[in-house]
Amino acid sequence: MRRELEVGIRSLRGRPVVALALWSVPEIVPTAAYGIAVAHAVDDGFLAGRPATGLAWLGALALAAVVGAIGTRQVYLRLGGLVEPFRDDLARRVVSGALARGAAGNRDDGAVSRLTRQVEIVRDTYAGLVLVARTLVVTVIGVTTGLLSIAPLVALLVLPPFLLGLAASLGVMSMAAGRVRDSLRADEEVATCATAVFSALRDVTARGAEEYAARLVDGPIGDHAAAERALARVAVVRTLCFVVGGWGPLVVLLAAAPWLADRGLTAGALLGGLTYVLVGLQPALRTVLAVLGDNGLRYVVTLGRILDAGASPASQQQGSPVTPGSDVALRQVTFAYGPHSETVVDRLDLTVAPGDHLAVVGPSGIGKSTLAGLVCGLLTPTAGEVLLGGAPMAGQPVEQLATHRVLIPQEAYVFSGTVLDNLTYLCPDAQAAHIDLAVEAVGLATLVRRLGGLAGQVRPGDLSAGERQLVALTRAYLSPAPLVVLDEATCHLDPDAERRAEEAFSARGGTLVVIAHRISSAMRAQQILVLDGSSATVGDHDSLLQASPLYRELVCH
Incomplete structure (x- = not known):
């Protein structure tokens, strides 16, 4: 997995990366302001009998959201500058690897699947990984800054279960890696088998071999379905990770509310802490689980197969030698x-x-x-x-x-x-x-x-x-x-x-x-x-x- 991550990290160079980092700064503003604005709107506004003050704080929150939206828009506009060159490089790897094998006299039946499907999987998941990493950093910085501003004690209660759920979700990735590899391998087998059957469709029809052809394709399709069901079971484990990291902080904060109130925590500060959990941490963890747990794993496994298959025959560990001039x-x-x-x-x-x-x-x-x-x-x-x-x-x-x-x-x-x-x-x-x-x-x-x-x-x-x-x-x-x-x-x-x-x-x-x-x-x-x-x-x-x-x-x- 380290090799695939390093390939993605090495592509994070040049102006697009600098632009992404700079336009991520405005997004921290609404994330950090949510809880602060809610706390002041409750304590200094509505509970104090000054609804105008409360509405003013909520209005400031709306303005912060506009600033964050501007940053998000600019980030998406510049994402293509990273993703498309990365995709082009992968396509070149696949084509050059297939041509090298063909020149060496070896068929590469999986090249079509790698070029038409797997390259697009890596492209999409790579973009998702870039965005989720950026969003996670922005959210954690913003939430931590806001919690420390209104109530440092709340930060000590909220952040540990969130980080525990995040760590558990990363652990699920290693558990599911083999299942994703099985799914991709089965996908290539389906493509290879279907290509062979479709190319001989006239002969199959002429000889009345439809049942035989169906049985030939049935096995790889069944294997693919079993691999996809195994991936679905991994999704259940990821849901448990979200329960720990997403709902755990909320439960801890609500359970500790009386104890916090006895120590001078205001209703506005408590509501602000809940806002950070519901608006900041929960969506961030949900995104991490969706992208890292599914797309991120597909990125690692699929890119690994592309890199292995796209390498020159002399540098592979595939055991399929036969390079011209080696006898x-x-x-x-x-x-x-x-x-x-x-x-x-x-x-x-x-x-x-x-x-x-x-x-x-x-x-x-x-x-x-x-x-x-x-x-x-x-x-x-x-x-x-x-x-x-x-x-x-x-x-x-x-x-x-x-x-x-x-x-x-x-x-x-x-x-x-x-x-x-x-x-x-x-x-x-x-x-x-x-x-x-x-x-x-x-x-x-x-x-x-x-x-x-x-x-x-x-x-x-x-x-x-x-x-x-x-x-x-x-x-x-x-x-x-x-x-x-x-x-x-x-x-x-x-x-x-x-x-x-x-x-x-x-x-x-x-x-x-x-x-x-x-x-x-x-x-x-x-x-x-x-x-x-x-x-x-x-x-x-x-x-x-x-x-x-x-x-x-x-x-x-």
Whole structure:
């Protein structure tokens, strides 16, 4: 949820935000004046036998309401300056993400629903969130100012139950998040299924398959209805929150009225306090519950789906890799470091399909890092050829290779500068949402917070070897390259941190080659390459236990 809120907050920049803040000031006037005007109209006017004075105070309240209305009108006039650019950015994300998937050969059946419905949901709820946040701040400031002016003791009785109800309503949001996600997922399934049925309507009619088509659509529709009913039950809980925060202050104030009267509280001051509850706090909490509890939750969940789907395939955690140029093939590759040196790799044939996860294991000095250099084009084979994306790697410009593969060695390179500069070194135009995803996925969040956020300064000498590796791993995660080679790049991490980082790269998409430091890395791979100095054996864990004595020894089997 933090990512989605940060996206909305980052859009609150420029003149429209300043204008909204300035035109919100007049709205505080009637909110603060309601209770004061009522208290003086009762005490100094009607109860004192001076009805003209009482009417004058009420007239002043009417003038304050006019001032507030002017401010409200100006706020709405300037709201479009924030909302429409935000909507345009979301539409660009959806379209670019769908086009990227199409170019990669992957269908995106949910793109239509995201563009036509979900973008509009986020647009409308974003506007509502901006307004409700502004209204809440205005109301609390105005009510607190007014209560302190007429009776500070009333403020101590009224504000705590209101804040309790507000906090409870925020708690309901986390409880309902899963239900809103289910509703949106079901909505996409209905759209996908209905599109398939409607596109084949002629065939359905010609073959008399109406009943089959109806059953096909019935399941997703039923799931959608169940998800909407679950959301309705959340509304009941929000009603209870309103009872606590909206009616609780009124009950407390009425119950404490005799006690307050004994301490000198006038009838006008008591009536003014009731006015603040009924005219200020209750409507504000009702708006918060309506917008945050429903629209706000839809904003968070829907925007999250748009951001995930709109990210480039290389930066997603969707596990649907297959970016063009991510397959690797070695054809009869032989390599030695000199004409009279011993052969390190001898006539090796190896194919790593797009999206595969390969682990390379073997004793130290057997040639694993040499293989990593060959795969990345840093070393030229003595014989044979290395293909990347079906094209020979030999002779390709370094700039071209940099867009296709990234290598993280055992000794991670970190330079002095900001955290952001270190992370985006391979992808300078990375979006903030993608950076946040990478930091969380790889496990760098704790270090980023310790350094003071993305703007914090990195001093390589102050970081441990494991922390430098985490920075380099996150940098590789953000890279647009579809092929990632980790040459013992997690050797300074503990097993849990290593597992988290490798699983993040597996889910990121693209092809992953891991020169394994621990045998547990091999257990997570789809394929395992065992190098023993005289031969190379490829297989999965179970087949290698049967075929490779060295692998059985490495796993202590």
